[in-house]
Amino acid sequence: MRSPGAIAHARLVVSGSTNPSDYHHVITLYSGDSSSLLLFRRLPFPPKPASWTTVISAHSRRSPPLSLSLFLSLLRRGPLSLLSQGTLSCLLKTFALSNPSFGAQLHSLSLKLSISSQPFAGSALINFYSQHGLSGDALKLFDEMPDRDAVCYSAVVVGLAKNRRPTCSLSYFNLMLAEGVPSTMYSISGVLSAAAYLAGLELAEMIHAHVVVTGFEGNFVVGTALVDAYGKAGMVSDARRVFECLSREANKVTWNALISAYAQHGDFVEVGKLFEGMVAGGFVPDGLTFLAVLTAFSNAGMVGETERWLGLMGSRYGVEPGIEHYTCLVGAMARVGKLAEAEKLALEMPFEADAAVWRTLLTGCVVYRDVELGRRVGQRLLERNPQDDSTYVMLANIYSAAGRKNEMAGVWTLMRDRGVRKERGRSWIEVRGEVHVFIAGDRNHERIVEIYEKVRELREEVAKLGYEEEDEAIWSHGERLALAFGLISSSAMEGKVVRVVKNLRICKRCHDFFKIVSRVVGREIVVRDVNRYHRFVNGGCTCRDYW
Numbered sequence: 001m002r003s004p005g006a007i008a009h010a011r012l013v014v015s016g017s018t019n020p021s022d023y024h025h026v027i028t029l030y031s032g033d034s035s036s037l038l039l040f041r042r043l044p045f046p047p048k049p050a051s052w053t054t055v056i057s058a059h060s061r062r063s064p065p066l067s068l069s070l071f072l073s074l075l076r077r078g079p080l081s082l083l084s085q086g087t088l089s090c091l092l093k094t095f096a097l098s099n100p101s102f103g104a105q106l107h108s109l110s111l112k113l114s115i116s117s118q119p120f121a122g123s124a125l126i127n128f129y130s131q132h133g134l135s136g137d138a139l140k141l142f143d144e145m146p147d148r149d150a151v152c153y154s155a156v157v158v159g160l161a162k163n164r165r166p167t168c169s170l171s172y173f174n175l176m177l178a179e180g181v182p183s184t185m186y187s188i189s190g191v192l193s194a195a196a197y198l199a200g201l202e203l204a205e206m207i208h209a210h211v212v213v214t215g216f217e218g219n220f221v222v223g224t225a226l227v228d229a230y231g232k233a234g235m236v237s238d239a240r241r242v243f244e245c246l247s248r249e250a251n252k253v254t255w256n257a258l259i260s261a262y263a264q265h266g267d268f269v270e271v272g273k274l275f276e277g278m279v280a281g282g283f284v285p286d287g288l289t290f291l292a293v294l295t296a297f298s299n300a301g302m303v304g305e306t307e308r309w310l311g312l313m314g315s316r317y318g319v320e321p322g323i324e325h326y327t328c329l330v331g332a333m334a335r336v337g338k339l340a341e342a343e344k345l346a347l348e349m350p351f352e353a354d355a356a357v358w359r360t361l362l363t364g365c366v367v368y369r370d371v372e373l374g375r376r377v378g379q380r381l382l383e384r385n386p387q388d389d390s391t392y393v394m395l396a397n398i399y400s401a402a403g404r405k406n407e408m409a410g411v412w413t414l415m416r417d418r419g420v421r422k423e424r425g426r427s428w429i430e431v432r433g434e435v436h437v438f439i440a441g442d443r444n445h446e447r448i449v450e451i452y453e454k455v456r457e458l459r460e461e462v463a464k465l466g467y468e469e470e471d472e473a474i475w476s477h478g479e480r481l482a483l484a485f486g487l488i489s490s491s492a493m494e495g496k497v498v499r500v501v502k503n504l505r506i507c508k509r510c511h512d513f514f515k516i517v518s519r520v521v522g523r524e525i526v527v528r529d530v531n532r533y534h535r536f537v538n539g540g541c542t543c544r545d546y547w
Contacts, residue, residue, distance in 0.1 A: 089124035130159025158190030166194035192225035231261025266299035294328035334364025427478035454484035
């Protein structure tokens with residue numbers, strides 16, 4: 001049976017056409033086999049820039065070395081004017097990820113040919129730098145472009161979001177709209193990723209309104225990003241509504257986004273139902289699906305179920321568990337105090353335990369004040385990375401809780417001598433579409449006097465219920481300041497949920513404080529820390545003190 005390329009080639013010969021686009025179409029249909037190269041060498045016209053781009057692109061997947069050889073042939077034989085933006089983009093996609101230096105050489109070549117500032121080539125270069133974590137270089141390139149189209153803006157918005165520069169990503173999305181450049185499904189999904197990173201509900205809602213106005217509401221790429229944004233903002237009900245509107249268009253990625261949203265809340269019941277619905281819908285679960293399922297049971301401290309699902313991955317669904325899946329089981333064991341079993345699993349699982357595994361176990365040692373195991377685990381972590389500030393902090397906390405002041409001081413001294421600086425905790429809250437960031441002892445906010453006054457009021461109220469805290473520094477923790485600001489900013493909106501995001505793990509004392517405050521103020525409080533979501537309602541937390 002003849003291939004589509006051969007059939008189209010035969011028709012081209014019979015018709016006697018000399019239209020370059022017809023020949024380029026046939027080269028593409030040959031999909032990089034030897035016939036496409038043969039046809040390229042027998043073109044009835046001198047190869048054009050599009051001809052080179054087409055044949056290089058045709059071989060980029062099946063035979064990257066041949067694609068590179070063709071590019072070198074172009075540089076040696078043809079005039080450099082044959083190197084087009086399309087060729088540059090194709091080469092960046094094919095080789096730049098595996099060979100970053102080659103991407104830099106292509107950038108240098110594009111500068112000599114004065115095409116680096118053109119939209120198509122510029123967008124490809126922005127993508128290249130963003131993929132390698134060089135968002136500053138990507139921004140410099142973008143800012144130097146005289147003409148920026150929707151593709152350029154999409155590249156920079158997505159690139160900044162991927163490089164964890166959400167505020168900057170939002171700013172460039174707003175600049176795009178201000179300049180009258182139409183949004184695309186890529187720029188919208190990128191800015192939604194930025195909103196998801198900030199756990200910004202109001203931001204997600206505003207972007208959702210833009211989605212409706214611009215007609216992207218039924219687009220499954222945008223819809224999946226909306227599910228993720230609402231899920232990371234703690235609004236699984238809104239994520240579910242968006243998902244249901246996409247039910248016919250939903251793919252595996254969309255299902256995974258929704259399952260992950262429920263998993264972060266430890267809602268293992270709903271996660272199980274969604275998993276069954278996904279399978280019933282004909283979708284084959286993958287490693288990410290099972291990571292979400294295992295996260296849900298791990299967050300709930302359900303060791304037996306976590307272990308059972310880990311076994312089902314391979315036995316029933318043919319998905320080989322990875323180290324991240326075993327980390328969930330270690331985490332489940334650590335959460336309920338089965339520290340010896342967790343250590344045994346970490347040593348005997350089919351992978352060498354990485355830093356994430358040992359850090360998960362060390363967290364359990366902090367909670368259950370297991371000094372000896374904590375010492376061993378901490379040593380393993382420091383051998384791998386002596387600059388990991390979180391290890392020193394957790395070890396110091398273990399010694400402090402056990403009353404071993406000398407050993408605690410020794411940890412801080414070692415940390416100082418090695419030049420390690422503790423990551424500064426940051427907490428932020430979104431009010432009327434604006435994100436307000438707080439650090440411990442913050443005095444810079446324009447309403448800081450009101451904020452501390454609110455903290456003082458809360459301190460008096462929780463004291464009536466038996467909560468006492470003598471350490472004055474605790475009262476100025478960033479999450480408490482963010483909570484106080486949220487309360488004074490939304491006091492007129494009775495019943496409104498207060499949402500706080502933290503870049504580190506919420507400490508036990510602040511966790512206990514938030515539980516009592518939810519009862520005192522009669523408001524639901526949601527905190528997303530680095531590990532999971534905490535939903536505080538009427539004096540309790542949905543995490544059941546496992547985090």
